[in-house]
Amino acid sequence: MRNKLMMLLCLVAVAKHGFTQEIKFGKVSKEEVLQKSHEKDSTANAAFLFNKRRTHYRYSNSEGFYLINEIHKRIKIYNKEALDKANFRIMLFSASGNREKIKSIKGYTFNYLDDKVTKVKLKKEHRFNEEITDNLTAVKIAFPEVKEGSIIDLKYTTTSPYISNIDPVQFQYDIPVNKLEVTIEAPEYFNFKKASKGYYSVPVTKSTRNGTIHLVQEYKDEFGLTKRGSSYDQDLKFNIDKFNASNIPALKDDEPFVANIANYRGGIKYELSYVKYPNGSPRFYATTWEDVSKRIYKYKSFGGELEKSGYYKKDLATVLSAATNDYEKAGAIFQLVKSKVKWNGNYRTTAEFGVKKAYKEGVGNVADINLMLTSMLRSAGLNANPVLVSSRSNGIPVFPTIDGFNYVISMIEFSDGKYVLLDATEPYSIPNLLPIRALNWNGRKVTRAGASSWVKLTSSTHSTRENNIKVKIEDESELSGYIMQNSTRFDALLDRKRFNHIQHEDLISKFEELYDIEIEEFKSRNEKNLGKKLSRMIKFSSDNLIEEVNSKLYINPLLFLTLKENPFKSEDRKFPIEFATPRKIKNNISIQIPEGYQVEFVPEQLAIGLPEKLGLFKFKATATEKGVQISSILQLNQAMISPVYYQATKEFYKQIVAKQMEKIVLSKK
Incomplete structure (x- = not known):
């Protein structure tokens, strides 16, 4: 009886606590x-x-x-x-x-x-x-x-x-x-x-x-x-x-x-x-961010490189000859560095080759390039300092350590109180528009005197994309027309980075695949003129945008720009929603209907917003005798949205998708 009782107690213990058998290397079941x-x-x-x-x-x-x-x-x-x-x-x-x-x-x-x-x-x-x-x-x-x-x-x-x-x-x-x-x-x-x-x-x-x-x-x-x-x-x-x-x-x-x-x-x-x-x-061993910044600045491969200037004096004088104010000086120097030295893809806060060698050979890591940029800006009399950054891939530094930073950009502070952030490793960047790899919360400005302070890396200016589409329904299955597309800031940077290196014919194929259309004519402007909007004009046709059912025609109001599914699928989210930058997407669409048809139904108007004015969506479709006019705006006012508002954001996008998926219905007269 005693043995049975002991066995029963052992079984209960195993059932309660589970087996604790050691996992041995080299043996699996x-x-x-x-x-x-x-x-x-x-x-x-x-x-x-x-x-x-x-x-x-x-x-x-x-x-x-x-x-x-x-x-x-x-x-x-x-x-x-x-x-x-x-x-x-x-x-x-x-x-x-x-x-x-x-x-x-x-x-x-x-x-x-x-x-x-x-x-x-x-x-x-x-x-x-x-x-x-x-x-x-x-x-x-x-x-x-x-x-x-x-x-x-x-x-x-x-x-x-x-x-x-x-x-x-x-x-x-x-x-x-x-x-x-x-x-x-x-x-x-x-x-x-x-x-x-x-x-x-x-x-x-x-x-x-x-x-x-x-x-x-x-x-x-x-x-x-x-x-x-x-x-x-x-x-x-x-x-x-x-x-x-x-x-x-x-x-x-x-x-x-x-x-x-x-x-x-x-x-x-x-x-x-x-x-x-x-x-x-x-x-x-532990220290403060101020100490970290001072230590990095004292490195020969950081602060020592900032003091070198002889290698660029002649070129600097040439580009500054036409500059009439500090902003023009900054722009001229920024373009000089971008044109002279290409980034090799390496992240570091310290120079890899040294600024002189990088300038001569035309290649360097992020520190080679942006320390060189900062040095030139200082030589031109501008109040420029390096800014230490932890790239997105490096994560968010928790402790003040040297390894907390792995990237460096440049900052100019002007006499009128304004400032700009510059990163010459990105060919398509402009002042105060950093590449996405560097947009990671805050950076740390470091001065010659050793003082340092936090700097916000994200911009409060909206990146914009505007699509103006005018189409005509040719028959029950095909439509044709034009799209005029304009992009600024981050949207323009991403498009230039994604498409500028592609040959014209291959670019047409890319957009045909992207929008599921056939392109008859494709023109673009300002691909390399970074100070202006990136513009495209596309003449196209498609037989995939109209659905015919029982002699009625069904069309998505935003055509191939329709958002078809909610990107937010998780039940919950405990971390921020990161859009990288505030954005505004505006669509204006004009649809001309064919002879013998009338507009039977258009989706109702919708205007919704996120809490705390974080974003808004507006949609309006107006029917006329000859067709339908559609306008929509999606605007996100913050680069980052707290997880507190995840459910609100998920519902916000759910309503956007539902509205964009509603069909315009045309019927025969």
Whole structure:
């Protein structure tokens, strides 16, 4: 009886708490390999079956404390859309003789073949190193024989002499996580600041353990040589943070109007604030944004490059000869830099080649180009300063760290109180219109004197697109006409960037595909005249815009400009809606009906708005004897809308789609 009772209690405990069987590297179950879809998210293309990380410190007398990351990742691939999950990119940093290293890379690909689980070992030929910069190396790993249904199992260890560089703890990814185990273990001498990121949290379990490090005393002999003396063991405590979780939902990257979804995935960031050894003074690592800005400015590859000017003196004098005021000077210099140096696509706050070499060879990274621009502006007597930026891909910096910025632009402040932001890496940018990669909240202006302050990067001026369409219905199935299209600011920049490099015939094909029309004539103006509206005139015809049912003709009021589905599909959203810039889209459409037909129905007028005057939509269709006149305006007044207004925005777009999908109905007289 007693044995039966004990067995029953064990079964109850298992039912309550679940199995705690350890997941062993290199061993998977047949059930896991055969699984066709994720149990809790049938839309998932892949999932972490296991994601384990242990970050801790070791001590050596030659190196002091150093940082170790032990990683184990196991990923199930459900379909071909997730085959890229079998490729990994591990970044290693080095500087001044100190180098991060990777070792003990092991991996297997598991498949189900011939009624059994098979595994293929990851070999040396499946990985290689790529030098990204002088200081950054990418270790790339590509698992072999990966297909739908595969499981990949990866394990490796990294070591780093940079004790402050604890990678952020990531709870959430673009795929679900079945089981997460993360341990952060640090000596009691290390004090960290911690900040949550995103909107998914995992509670921390804190503990300590006792430990010992072996120390060897060193001294200088009479010749100045370092000698080793006595040694002793030092007792200390290690502070441990553990994050364990199961069934973490994915935050996918298919949400509309978001700059960098990684900013909003749950996690926690660690920043080393200070280190204080027994009987020693604290050494501070954490700092302020003011300190970060000063440090960057003092770099030879930043502030030192700003002071160089001899290489451009002659060209600068030439372009300034016709300038009559400061605004003309700024414009002339901006165009000079854009025409002389092309961006190589690299992001950094410091010069890669040096401004002189970049100017001579005509290529440079973002710092080469915009530090050069700032220097020229200063030489022309303008009050110009660099602005440090974290690009959208770099995320939103939580702590004041050097790595918080990876991009630099230029700012001019004029005597009338106005200012402009400039980025000469973008050929189609204009003053106060930055490329989307740089539109990430605020930047940090830095002056020669070391003062710094935040600068808003987004503009309050609306980007506009105006479409004027005039069409005639030729018969029951075809219409023809013209569209005159004008774009300004961000819309014009994106169109120039997207289409300017395309040959005329290919461009016609692009627009035929975009609008589902046949183009007879295509003209455009101001493709490279950035100070003016980008204009297009298209003569077209189409037999896909009219639907005939029971001798009646049905037409979408906005023709091929109709918004057919709501971009906002999620039930809820905990992060902002990012439109990059305020926008205004205006459509004016005139439809001439064929002889023998009359207008039976037009959609009713609609005027709706978002809360707090964040946006509006107006629609009006007017019937006449000869046809229908339609006008609509969609206006968004902020570059970013708070998630508080997500439901309102979703409903706003729902009504827009519903109205645009209503048909004009023509019937025979």
